[in-house]
Amino acid sequence: MGIRILVIEDELPIADFVVRGLREEGFTVERAADGPEGWHALQGGPWDVVLLDWWLPGLDGLTLLRRLRQIDR
Numbered sequence: 001m002g003i004r005i006l007v008i009e010d011e012l013p014i015a016d017f018v019v020r021g022l023r024e025e026g027f028t029v030e031r032a033a034d035g036p037e038g039w040h041a042l043q044g045g046p047w048d049v050v051l052l053d054w055w056l057p058g059l060d061g062l063t064l065l066r067r068l069r070q071i072d073r
Contacts, residue, residue, distance in 0.1 A: 003048045007031045008038035008064070010056050018051065035059025042068055 005027050009015040015031050022029045032038035035058035042050070042064065054061035 002026060002028050004046065005029045005049045005051065006038075006041055006047045007051045008035075008041070008056065008061065009051070009053045010034055011053075035061075035064060038064055039067065 005022055007015055007018055007022075007029060009018065009031065010033055012033075015033070019029050019031050030041060032041040035056040037058075038052070038056065039059060052061045052064060056064070059067075
């Protein structure tokens with residue numbers, strides 16, 4: 001099993017570029033398009049790396065980071 005990366009990014013061109021590049025390098029990558037979707041994905045599994053946009057619709061990236069830290073991950 002390889003390194004699992006979660007990309008939380010709402011701008012599609014940026015997200016596509018990052019996800020495609022990481023996959024070409026052999027990483028397992030999933031994308032969430034907004035704050036609530038990102039929060040759901042964060043709870044859905046162990047991630048080795050999370051690339052988190054700060055300005056997201058729904059929940060901003062800092063709020064997601066604070067929530068994640070509160071549950072001690």
